[in-house]
Ligand SMILES: NC(=O)C1=CN([C@@H]2O[C@H](COP(=O)(O)OP(=O)(O)OC[C@H]3O[C@@H](n4cnc5c(N)ncnc54)[C@H](O)[C@@H]3O)[C@@H](O)[C@H]2O)C=CC1
């Protein structure tokens with residue numbers, strides 16, 4: 527099939543590349559010329575494991591191309607995907623200006639039937655709004671479909687190629703047939719396509735992200751309680767996770783959820799509820815708890831150093847909001863850095879992929895080490911904010927010889943408690959006994 531993808535961020539790029547992989551002819555459009563030129567030259571603008579192989583293969587096979595010219599991209603396309611930003615507006619509700627703006631531009635260019643697919647995360651009623659834009663600007667027939675994306679950064683290719691499910695929101699038989707054909711190769715292993723109306727599909731996406739954010743937040747609160755009552759969150763996690771109704775995944779406590787989606791989507795769903803005069807109490811609590819959880823390592827440091835952090839030097843392992851990505855949007859590490867700098871402390875950070883992005887944001891406000899061990903030089907303590915595999919089994923003897931003190935504050939529970947006792951570290955993690 528001939529496909530156009532509007533927007534080449536995470537979702538657009540993964541969608542376009544993975545759709546080309548099953549033999550479709552895909553043209554991706556972006557308004558940033560520099561980015562498009564980079565992709566035309568065969569360079570990926572994001573770090574995403576496994577994407578480069580598919581990206582290069584499909585460019586070489588002439589199935590994947592890039593342009594800044596919207597008219598060229600959509601001319602022959604049967605299906606047009608919109609993978610555009612939906613950032614929080616001033617009041618926290620999703621800003622639909624990118625989506626509605628692009629819909630207007632497309633509506634003025636099309637001359638034959640198109641399926642317009644919304645891949646972005648959007649509030650209930652957006653498909654109707656997009657359809658209204660087309661109705662206003664053209665007499666050409668279109669079907670507007672909601673097809674939310676559930677991929678996770680870091681495992682995005684696998685998530686797209688082998689999705690747990692595909693959700694397609696449309697009441698049009700014609701669009702349903704085309705979308706079903708397009709997704710058939712991806713759901714071959716028996717994972718279902720759920721067809722539903724546009725509104726249910728739009729809400730499914732917000733419900734999924736908000737539920738997962740709630741699950742994490744619940745565990746963060748259990749972890750905090752564990753510390754107070756002397757229980758071990760790892761034991762509790764295993765104890766509840768073995769119940770199929772609860773499930774083992776997304777039960778890991780930490781320093782709050784971050785990233786480009788959970789924070790904005792929980793907020794947008796809560797705002798959408800308010801707009802419909804519904805008080806979504808759980809979501810308000812989730813946001814509140816997460817705000818506090820993002821600085822829990824800082825609070826632990828404050829307590830340990832009795833409020834005197836001025837002049838202290840901290841090594842920070844991990845800047846990305848999670849491993850296997852260079853994405854630092856809403857990364858908890860940034861909140862910790864901010865608190866430490868305000869308290870007059872010095873930070874030396876190391877991250878395998880995200881330092882470039884942090885340099886753009888923070889410049890020389892912090893120092894950047896070229897290895898995880900270099901970050902430890904003369905540090906009063908090590909802080910861990912992202913669970914990169916590289917950090918899971920470090921050379922503790924080497925660390926001991928570089929760190930000023932054998933003190934670790936771990937926001938991701940990377941190390942075994944008994945091991946830390948044997949090694950003689952002060953070790954403060956989340957929801958577990960403090961080793962001192
Ligand atoms: N990042 C993720 O892991 C996931 C994101 N989503 C949702 O997908 C949507 C897109 O997210 P990301 O890909 O992360 O966004 P992004 O911000 O990384 O990328 C958006 C891209 O659209 C381009 N763009 C903006 N206006 C344009 C226009 N008029 N024409 C062509 N290109 C234009 C931008 O230059 C940018 O390259 C959001 O609604 C997000 O909530 C859904 C699932 C996963």
Ligand SMILES: O=C(O)[C@H]1O[C@H](OP(=O)(O)OP(=O)(O)OC[C@H]2O[C@@H](n3ccc(=O)[nH]c3=O)[C@H](O)[C@@H]2O)[C@H](O)[C@@H](O)[C@@H]1O
Nearest residue numbers: 675676677678679742776777778780783784785787847848
């Ligand atoms: O809509 C989106 O953009 C995407 O948002 C999340 O994906 P992503 O943001 O890439 O990352 P996750 O792996 O979900 O992690 C989100 C945050 O939760 C935290 N987390 C996750 C799991 C856990 O057990 N504990 C925990 O603190 C992570 O550290 C991270 O900060 C969802 O998992 C995807 O299904 C969805 O498509």
